[in-house]
Amino acid sequence: GIGYTEVGKHRDRTLEDLFVDASRRAIENAGVDSLDGLYVGNMLSVFSGNQGHLAPYLATKLGFPGVHAVSIESACASGGVALAQGVMAIKSGLLDVVLVGGVEKMSGMKTVDVTWGLTFAEDLEHVKRTGVSFAGLNAMLARLYMKTHGLRHEDIARFSVQCHENGLTADHAQLKKRITVEDALSSPVVADPLRLFDACPMSDGAAAVLLQADFDGTDGSVETVASSVATQTMSLHERKDMLCFKASQRAVERAQAQAGITLEEIDFVEVHDAFNVTGLLSLESMGFYSPGKSTYAVEKGETSLDGTLPVNTFGGLKARGHPVGATGLYQACEAVLQLRGEAGSNQIRRSASYGMVQNVGGVDSTSAVHILRGPGT
Amino acid sequence: MKQVELPDTGRLITYTVIRYPPAPFIGEEPYTVGVIELDDGTRVLANLRGTEWEDADREQRVVLHGNHNGRTVFRTFSE
Numbered sequence: 001g002i003g004y005t006e007v008g009k010h011r012d013r014t015l016e017d018l019f020v021d022a023s024r025r026a027i028e029n030a031g032v033d034s035l036d037g038l039y040v041g042n043m044l045s046v047f048s049g050n051q052g053h054l055a056p057y058l059a060t061k062l063g064f065p066g067v068h069a070v071s072i073e074s075a076c077a078s079g080g081v082a083l084a085q086g087v088m089a090i091k092s093g094l095l096d097v098v099l100v101g102g103v104e105k106m107s108g109m110k111t112v113d114v115t116w117g118l119t120f121a122e123d124l125e126h127v128k129r130t131g132v133s134f135a136g137l138n139a140m141l142a143r144l145y146m147k148t149h150g151l152r153h154e155d156i157a158r159f160s161v162q163c164h165e166n167g168l169t170a171d172h173a174q175l176k177k178r179i180t181v182e183d184a185l186s187s188p189v190v191a192d193p194l195r196l197f198d199a200c201p202m203s204d205g206a207a208a209v210l211l212q213a214d215f216d217g218t219d220g221s222v223e224t225v226a227s228s229v230a231t232q233t234m235s236l237h238e239r240k241d242m243l244c245f246k247a248s249q250r251a252v253e254r255a256q257a258q259a260g261i262t263l264e265e266i267d268f269v270e271v272h273d274a275f276n277v278t279g280l281l282s283l284e285s286m287g288f289y290s291p292g293k294s295t296y297a298v299e300k301g302e303t304s305l306d307g308t309l310p311v312n313t314f315g316g317l318k319a320r321g322h323p324v325g326a327t328g329l330y331q332a333c334e335a336v337l338q339l340r341g342e343a344g345s346n347q348i349r350r351s352a353s354y355g356m357v358q359n360v361g362g363v364d365s366t367s368a369v370h371i372l373r374g375p376g377t
Numbered sequence: 378m379k380q381v382e383l384p385d386t387g388r389l390i391t392y393t394v395i396r397y398p399p400a401p402f403i404g405e406e407p408y409t410v411g412v413i414e415l416d417d418g419t420r421v422l423a424n425l426r427g428t429e430w431e432d433a434d435r436e437q438r439v440v441l442h443g444n445h446n447g448r449t450v451f452r453t454f455s456e
Contacts, residue, residue: 116400126422129447131395131402132410139393140412147391147432191393237412237422242390 001030001210002333007174007321009107010204015045016061019103022206022329023062026099030210037095038062038069041082041102042325044117048109058101068095075121076274078102079328080229080359080368083209087227087370090213101208102326114202121362123235135199135275137236137363139191142198142277145243149292153193157184158298159276160197160318166305167319169345172330174203174321198276200316205323207330219375222336225354226255226371234365245278245285247367248358252286255356255369263287266371267352268310268338270331272360273317282358283311286369306349313338313346328359328368339374353377385441386454387415394428413439413451426452 003025005018019040027035038059046052055069068089072082079102086100106114118134119127126132142156161181167173184197215223230250233239239246256262269288273279283294288309297303303311314320314334317327335355337343352374359368392411395402402408409425426442440454 111397112400112403115397119399127399128401129449130410130422130424131398131405131408131448132422133395133397133399135397136393136395136410140391140410143393143432144391190397191395193393235422237420242412 001026001028001032002208002336003027003029004172004207004330004333005205006172007203007205007323007330010105011107013204015049015051015103015105016058018105018204018206019058019101020061022103022208023099023101026101026208026210030212032097032210032212035064035067035097035099037086037089037098038064038067039082039086039098039100040069040071041078041100041328042071042104043073043075043078044104044106044324047117047120048105048113074366075361076272076322076324077328077359077361077366077368078325079207080331080357080370081328081361081366083328083332083370084227084229084368086211087224090211093213096213098211099208100211100329101206102329103206104323104325105204106202106323107204121365126235133191135191135194138275138278139194141236141242141281141363142194142275145277145281146193148243151292151295153185154181155295155299156276156280157181157198158295159273159279160184162298162304163273163312163316163318166313166346167315170314170320173315173319174201175315175319194275200274200318200322203321203323205321205326205330207326207333209329209332209336220340221375222339223373224370225373226258226369228254228258229366229368230254231366232364234362236363243281243291245281245360245364245367247364248282248360248369249285249287251358251367251369255371259371261354261371266309266354266356267350268313268348268355270312270316270334270355270357272358273312274322274360276318278360278363279312279316282360286358305346310348313343313348328357331357331359332370332372335372339372383419384416387413387439389437389439390414392425392430394430411451421449423449423451426450
């Protein structure tokens with residue numbers, strides 16, 4: 001089962017409100033009436049709302065105060081890592097009916113607090129010594145990427161434009177408006193060379209999936225055929241190859257081995273575009289395109305809904321939004337919609353048998369990759 | 378662990394200008410942060426002097442300008 005709220009600024013809703021809403025939808029969608037496990041992904045509730053210990057808190061709010069319940073924090077990968085924990089509980093035989101939900105409420109925070117909170121994804125020693133911000137790290141990455149491959153800002157901006165195209169028809173997306181490359185290039189500078197439209201918005205939202213052990217294969221269920229969480233050297237500047245998202249590369253290799261399939265068999269992919277450049281670097285490090293070549297694929301339309309490898313089919317982090325701890329679960333819900341043929345105007349044109357979702361924490365310090373298989377595949 | 382002395386020169390790999398600082402640095406913006414590869418191969422994340430840095434096709438050499446309030450600052454090294 002899947003369930004999610006609209007992504008946006010829900011100023012009048014609380015974190016638990018959002019979580020219970022998404023969770024109840026997932027439970028109803030699955031047609032179950034009880035759970036034996038709950039995994040919660042969230043990054044900043046302790047900082048933004050002074051609320052920790054989300055596992056029993058949300059289990060209680062949801063009406064299941066006795067279950068096996070765990071909270072997960074892995075920065076922006078909290079949702080994907082929570083999903084991996086839920087999958088592991090099912091596959092190991094520990095639990096039979098597991099709800100995995102991610103939630104984030106950022107609209108109550110001042111921008112300066114969000115900026116500070118996001119740096120918690122990094123080694124604080126380097127933040128304190130230099131004043132670098134999370135956007136700043138991604139900006140340095142973008143500058144190096146463009147310089148290394150002779151790319152211009154237009155080339156990476158096209159990724160944001162494409163995400164917005166898909167967001168136009170995505171009911172739950174935060175940003176449903178078209179943008180042009182010119183809009184992107186003239187938007188305010190965040191951290192040079194990255195501008196506002198290179199970056200995802202600040203978002204509130206919750207998304208959940210209901211996992212069950214008794215997989216039938218004939219009842220229209222989507223199966224998780226691979227689940228992998230990998231890491232790499234925490235600090236960007238200490239990496240041998242700063243442009244390699246090695247955590248994502250490792251996670252994809254391990255996931256492929258688990259599922260026994262090749263990348264060519266992946267019909268669509270949801271990548272982590274906290275910034276357009278991270279979406280592009282993800283595609284390359286994961287092995288879909290050679291270094292420097294993903295921008296050409298976007299330009300040629302290969303990554304659009306009717307292309308050979310649809311990417312971010314509901315707008316990705318840029319247009320659907322990025323409620324930090326929930327994003328990994330939004331990606332999973334969107335993949336399920338594609339595989340069930342329930343994506344409406346956002347349905348990819350080629351048939352969907354296998355989908356891959358990639359959720360990253362920090363600048364690819366953590367990467368949680370899952371491969372989902374559609375019913376009847 | 379042993380202490381080693383690092384060279385004070387290197388090449389600038391990438392940089393950015395911070396305009397929206399993390400909390401402890403509010404009020405100091407704008408300032409520059411860069412990744413420098415020192416001449417012995419060590420990589421450091423440090424501040425760069427000033428905010429007028431530009432992209433260049435050629436290698437940008439930098440030299441240690443000083444240590445101020447725990448911040449390590451590099452400047453352009455024009456040979």
